[in-house]
Amino acid sequence: MGVAGTLEYFSDLLSNVKKGKKRKQMQTVALKVRMDCEGCERKIKSVLSGVKGVKSVDVDMKQQKVTVTGYVEPKKVLKAAQSTKKKVEMWPYVPYTLVANPYVSQAYDKKAPANHVRAVPVTATISETTMDDNYTNMFSDDNPNACSIM
Numbered sequence: 001m002g003v004a005g006t007l008e009y010f011s012d013l014l015s016n017v018k019k020g021k022k023r024k025q026m027q028t029v030a031l032k033v034r035m036d037c038e039g040c041e042r043k044i045k046s047v048l049s050g051v052k053g054v055k056s057v058d059v060d061m062k063q064q065k066v067t068v069t070g071y072v073e074p075k076k077v078l079k080a081a082q083s084t085k086k087k088v089e090m091w092p093y094v095p096y097t098l099v100a101n102p103y104v105s106q107a108y109d110k111k112a113p114a115n116h117v118r119a120v121p122v123t124a125t126i127s128e129t130t131m132d133d134n135y136t137n138m139f140s141d142d143n144p145n146a147c148s149i150m
Helices: 002-015 040-047 073-084 130-138
Strands: 027-033 056-058 065-070 088-090 093-095 117-119
Touching: 027 073, 040 065, 040 073, 073 088, 117 130
Parallel strands: none
Antiparallel strands: 027 065, 027 088, 056 065, 093 117
């Protein structure tokens, strides 16, 4: 391969590269959709299948969960699902083993599937207040002025 062949190779290589266009990553988007009947299921499935880049749509009526897989953006999938006039939100549940305090009031949800709790931010954990600290010190063995009843 001479100089001409090398130049031709690099020319072809650079001409095939599109500038500024990034290919979207394959993603899985999970949605919680309120569905009452099989007609609702068909409507959601047909609308989400029409979104550009969608490869598959799985509907679980029992959990009220729709899983969309493909080269899609979660916001576009959410917007398309909301166009059906159904109550739609991103899937809010995670396995309870992934949450530090799964029984905090914000995390526990009666409607969650088995072994799942709501995903909560780290700031929504149990915290001690100064009032709790004062009670702890009041009955401590280290405090000489502690209550003698204990």
